[in-house]
Structures are given as C-alpha cells and as structure tokens.
Amino acid sequence: xxxxxxxxxxxxxxxxxxxQAAQKNFDTAFDYFVHIDETFSTYKPGSEISRINxxxxxxxxxxxxxxxxxxxxxxxxxLTHGYFDIHTADGMIDPLGLVxxxxxxxxxxxxxxxxxxxxxxxxxxxxxxxGKNEEGNEWSVGIRNPFNRGEIIKVIYPRGAGVATSGTYIxxxxxxxxxxxxxxVTPVLSLTVVGPDVYEADRFATAAFAxxxxxxxxxxxxxxxxxxxxxxxxxxxxxxxxxxxxxQ
Amino acid sequence: MKKFIxxxxxxxxxxxxxxxxxxxxxxxxxxxxxxxxxxxxxxxQPVARVAAPVSVPVSTPAPTTASKPAGQYVDGTYTGSVxxxxxxxxxxxxxxxxxxxxxxxFLQYPSDRSTSRFISSQAMPMLTxxxxxxxxxxxxxxxxxxxxxxxxxxxxxxxxxxxxx
Numbered sequence: 001x002x003x004x005x006x007x008x009x010x011x012x013x014x015x016x017x018x019x020q021a022a023q024k025n026f027d028t029a030f031d032y033f034v035h036i037d038e039t040f041s042t043y044k045p046g047s048e049i050s051r052i053n054x055x056x057x058x059x060x061x062x063x064x065x066x067x068x069x070x071x072x073x074x075x076x077x078x079l080t081h082g083y084f085d086i087h088t089a090d091g092m093i094d095p096l097g098l099v100x101x102x103x104x105x106x107x108x109x110x111x112x113x114x115x116x117x118x119x120x121x122x123x124x125x126x127x128x129x130x131g132k133n134e135e136g137n138e139w140s141v142g143i144r145n146p147f148n149r150g151e152i153i154k155v156i157y158p159r160g161a162g163v164a165t166s167g168t169y170i171x172x173x174x175x176x177x178x179x180x181x182x183x184x185v186t187p188v189l190s191l192t193v194v195g196p197d198v199y200e201a202d203r204f205a206t207a208a209f210a211x212x213x214x215x216x217x218x219x220x221x222x223x224x225x226x227x228x229x230x231x232x233x234x235x236x237x238x239x240x241x242x243x244x245x246x247x248q
Numbered sequence: 249m250k251k252f253i254x255x256x257x258x259x260x261x262x263x264x265x266x267x268x269x270x271x272x273x274x275x276x277x278x279x280x281x282x283x284x285x286x287x288x289x290x291x292x293q294p295v296a297r298v299a300a301p302v303s304v305p306v307s308t309p310a311p312t313t314a315s316k317p318a319g320q321y322v323d324g325t326y327t328g329s330v331x332x333x334x335x336x337x338x339x340x341x342x343x344x345x346x347x348x349x350x351x352x353x354f355l356q357y358p359s360d361r362s363t364s365r366f367i368s369s370q371a372m373p374m375l376t377x378x379x380x381x382x383x384x385x386x387x388x389x390x391x392x393x394x395x396x397x398x399x400x401x402x403x404x405x406x407x408x409x410x411x412x413x
Binding site: 013015120122125126127129133139140141142143144145146147148149151152153154155163164165167190192216217220230234235236237238239240 | 380381389
C-alpha cells in the first residue's frame, strides 16, 4: 500500500508491502515528517528554525533535535571541505539540505521499530528502501531525466542503500558554493548518489553537486558511495561501482 | 588520483581535438550519440565525450573510437594546465605520436591525501560516461528533485529571477 502527502513543500510517499501496511504505521511516519516540517521549515514563520533566524531563541534553548542537526551539519561541512553549509549567502540558516535525508532515514528507522520489513520512504525524490517490493522483487528506482521530467534515464536497485539526487533544475535556490556565496553554475544538471543510507546519500549529493564537474570524482573517492551525474549535453558520468546497482 | 589524471587527459585530448577541428574546417564530426535524448539544443553539438569510454588506464594510449578519424592530433608534446584536483594540483604532459596519444607523464600530482575517514586511499578512480537514454521500465520510485509542489515552484522562480540579475 502506498500513500503520498504533501509535507515540507514536497510530496512524501511511503509504500509498505505486505501485511505491515497498517494505517497506524503510515500515520506514525507521516506525523514525524509533519513534526520535522514544523521544526525545520524556513517557510513557516513559527518554526524553531525561523525563530532562531530571527534571533528569538538563544542557543541554550535549542531543542535536542536542532542541536543534533547543527552538529551533523558541522560534521558534514568538515567532511566535504566546506562544500556543505547550512548557512546561506544572506546570513540565514537553512538546514533543509541535511534535514530531508536525515528525516527520511529516521522515518525508516521508525518503521523498522514498528516491525515493517518491506517498505520505501520517498521525500521529494530522495529514497530509502528496505526489503522487497509488493511483488517480492528488489525495489527499483528510476533516475529522472533532467531534460524531461516525464522520463527516467536509468533504473537502479538500491537493495537497502539510500538514493538522493541534487540538481539545478528545481532546487537552485538551495544549492550554492559556500566558498563564493554564489549559486552553483555548473554543466552538471543532476547528480544522483547511492550511499549507505539516504541521510548519507543526501548530504554528500548536496555537497558534491556544489563542486560542479568534480562532484562525481568526489563521490568516487568515498567508500560506500556511487554517483551518476548528468550534464547539460545529455552525457552521464558514473562512478566505477555504479553498475552494481543497475542490475536486479 | 588516476581518475583526475584520466579526466585531465580527456580534457586535454578534447582540447587538442577541438583545436585540430578549428584548423581543419573541412572535417566534420558525423557522430551522433545513439539514443541521446534530443531535448536540448546542446545535443546537436558533437558529443566527443560520449564517443569514447572515459576510463582510460593512464599507462596505455587512449583508445580512439570508430567515430573519430585516426591521426586527428598534431604530433608533439603538450603540457596541460595546472588543475585543482580537489585535494591537490595535477599537471600532465601528453605526447602525440602518429596522430594519437602515445604517452602521458605527470609533471605535478598531489603528494598528500585528505585524512577524512570517508576518503579511501584504496579508491581506483575509473569514471565512465554514456549518453543518457530514456527507459521504458516501470519503477517503484523516481529519484530527482521534485517540482510538483507549489513551494518548490515558487522557490525555483525566485532562484531564476535572481539568476537573471
């Protein structure tokens, strides 16, 4: 059973295969995403992050979740040589680039604890799968054609790995080079990363995309990560181990 | 590190190729990427990077493909620019003999590695390229930034208007 709701400004889909597809399991996961949105959305004036950005909350008053996200963001910044930064060019803090994958991963762990074995959680195209799909096959994920939204250009089978895509064609406002403060101008239109889980895939996809053409090389250097970058000429460049995900 | 060299070699080869094309207007590149999605004007350009596999062992000459006429390079030795290979500088020298890439030597290469725990010293960079091609398969999910929500369309609009200056 699959259910989709619009949360965090994006469609969030949860599909649970088999007998664990109880409504309470969907509700638990969706309620968590709503909570995350209400805490971390910079579009919501009442969210904790908005209040922090307005200087209404001191650091000592940050919620445990906020402290966790800030700590993870700092760690990610170090790991990506500054290419991942939740501080925007205008001095605000926008942790969406980290929170999205983190929240999907947390929701997947919640479903684990509820006894779900076979499911996928998809928030705005970043995906975590577990087990098998309704037909008992490996979950399949298509990589969207950046030139034609209605098409996919690759089919991958993550087998429990996380999948995340960064691209200019929609999230341009969210991706900029922290070193220059400028929006990323790159021949790369989209970069899909498969990593140990969707949190890891998402944060490194975001950082690697900000590196431009060298992003896929950066992914090549990471243990346990593979990448597929599509450039403006319609040429895809993939890491050496990527093809292990392309056969069922 | 090999991958950076590989990338540089290709950049270099492509640059030399472009140069040779520039000085030889009668030659046209007939190759069209099979299955390339013709959704952008950019696709009408010669897609040299599609024509050749990018994973070229540095120690051997780069393969020429059927789509490229042999002997398109001018014999000689060419020094590449110093390129930032993310964790260090890389510079190569390419030797062209008989119109083909015969040798590549390192003039500079990174001598230190990042100690980041995510970076593997065992990595053997072998990037490969292909023309994207639409797939007809049914899938359980699609990975890609989503624009189906109003908030993201609005965000994109703001971004694009800023991009126009």
